[in-house]
Amino acid sequence: MTATAIPAEETETIKLPISADDKTTILLNVEGAVKELINKLASKKEELLESEFIDGDAERTNTLNALPNSMTGVVVHYLVKGLKDDFDVEFAEKPVSLKVRASSNYDKKVAGKKRLLTKDQKNELLAKMQMSYYESDIAEGKMSMDDAMQSLKNAFEKKKEYEEMGYVLPVKKTESPYWKNEN
Structure with missing residues (x-):
């Protein structure tokens, strides 16, 4: 699939086409600390909530809880966010790894x-x-x-x-x- 830009009508944001049927795999070679952080973000580890990243900040806690719960989802989330922030480029639809499938286990327990x-x-x-x-x-x-x-x-x-x-x-x-x- 070739990525052709589809300009949005009212803004300058460029929308890239995306298809859930066209999937592929990439391999990321990263340092252990990078993988460990991505894993903590995805699993919302208690130690991360008590770290200097969050430090009792409700807004940061909400941001952490809104992240996808897979390592792929976290990486794609920040890739998409970076593309939007740096180049005003986004996908026409949300990548599958970012779609909300169900509420968190914690939310289910509370409910x-x-x-x-x-x-x-x-x-x-x-x-x-x-x-x-x-x-x-x-x-x-x-x-x-x-x-x-x-x-x-x-x-x-x-x-x-x-x-x-x-x-x-x-x-x-x-x-x-x-x-x-x-x-």
């Missing part, structure tokens, strides 16, 4: 009032809200006081998010988290 956290995850989150959780890391120089305070703040914000959606995190270690209106 169905399913368990979001295990008892251990709940206990760890609650522990992270205590300064004592960070004392040994601070004493050993693995973490600064500012980092500990930021982590503490992030844990409080995360707990607040759960509570705002109606998810209860009981303080008692042996109790599982549950939804407010659950029997």
Whole structure:
């Protein structure tokens, strides 16, 4: 298929034709760190949410959650975004790897009032809200006081998010988290 530009009528954006039937494969040789980052973006790893990339920024968290959940999807997302930003070029239709197929597993759990956290995850989150959780890391120089305070703040914000959606995190270690209106 030859890529012939189809100019859009009202804007200067160039629209390239695309067909879901015409598929091919490319191989990308990248550094390990690049692949690791793409994988974290695609899988929305918890450590990425708590990293300097996001750092509690709601807008960046929303951006991360809106990314495709495959490595190919993430790469194509940023390729398409770069083409649009740098050259005002886009495809006539969204590439298949960017199409939203279904909501995330997390969204399905929230909608169905399913368990979001295990008892251990709940206990760890609650522990992270205590300064004592960070004392040994601070004493050993693995973490600064500012980092500990930021982590503490992030844990409080995360707990607040759960509570705002109606998810209860009981303080008692042996109790599982549950939804407010659950029997």
